[in-house]
Amino acid sequence: MDRLSALLLQFGFSADTFFEGTFCGSNHFPAQPGRGHLHLVREGPVTFVHADGTRLRIDAPTLILYPRPQAHGLDTGAGTARLLCATVHLPGDDGAVIDSLPPYLQLPLAQLPAMAGLLDLLFDEAQHGGLGQKLVLNRLCDVLIVQLLRHALAKHLMSAACMLGPSDAALANAMTAMRDHPGHHWTVASLATLCGMSRSRFARQFHAVIGCPPAEYLTGQRMLRAQALLQQGRLVQDVALEVGYASQPAFTRAFRAYSGLSPRDWLAQGAN
CATH class of the missing domain: 2.60.120.10 (Jelly Rolls)
Known part of the structure; x- marks a missing residue:
């Protein structure tokens, strides 16, 4: 099961x-x-x-x-x-x-x-x-x-932490860090350190348990935070910087890949 x-x-x-x-x-x-x-x-x-x-x-x-x-x-x-x-x-x-x-x-x-x-x-x-x-x-x-x-x-x-078994509990440290601080420049190495694992073991175990690489999970957390900030009326360029993107075009490309819409079109359609 x-x-x-x-x-x-x-x-x-x-x-x-x-x-x-x-x-x-x-x-x-x-x-x-x-x-x-x-x-x-x-x-x-x-x-x-x-x-x-x-x-x-x-x-x-x-x-x-x-x-x-x-x-x-x-x-x-x-x-x-x-x-x-x-x-x-x-x-x-x-x-x-x-x-x-x-x-x-x-x-x-x-x-x-x-x-x-x-x-x-x-x-x-x-x-x-x-x-x-x-x-x-x-x-x-x-x-x-x-x-x-x-x-x-x-x-x-939703957080996949609810599905972690006892042997995977350390992964919750990385998931919580990405959720609470999505704008931070997280790397596989820094996340692995939070979990007390080697880079290779962390990357392998994270993908096996969560179903995606750490970078994909981080992008999802960034987009969720970005959507909440956009709904609050924040400017797109400010949101881009807050969720970890160096420029508005880079953020817009990532947002479009995630949602199928640009940030402004997403807001216009009310598609959060």
Whole structure:
């Protein structure tokens, strides 16, 4: 059994769909112990509003996962949106998987081609399902969440430290350093020193356990920090320097390779 499967069996979540269809107006979801939320926006626009005042406008088909209890609202303004919503029942809010995730995951469906077949099944069941529809929708949402976590790991949207076994725990030192200080000029040698390993052993073990070279993991952490800074209104050239790039063109090339868009286009499309 692979580590993600073993971790998810221990995690023990389950989804419970409670709405599918056209929605207009606004609704509020309080933070409830042991519950997260999954929202599938098939058609927008819809704006998600958070307790800290931040707002997340969704225009294109998008998945939103709140992996831990978090108060939030949604508002369609004067228009309507097509939604599928589910509560995610959690075994507790201190698990390794939950702790490794950001407050929410926002993933445009256009960036999830591997999930197209599953989403087609989910949409078809929501529209045409018969007896047992709710059970089928719940199970499909369970699979969707697993796929989301797989995607989040592959794109470094969540920390792979939650999957480290006892023999790999030293790697967490390097992962934490890259996450907390992505703008630092990290080298394989300096990261290996943090883990008490030789360069060759560190590089080999990191790739085997995390699934990518240290440099790729660092790029992912830099891009996540850059996206957060861009959303705060920081200038592109300032963001480039803060996340470790010597020039704005070098940063823009890396950002485009990571997201498929330039920083300004990414901001314009709201594709964080």
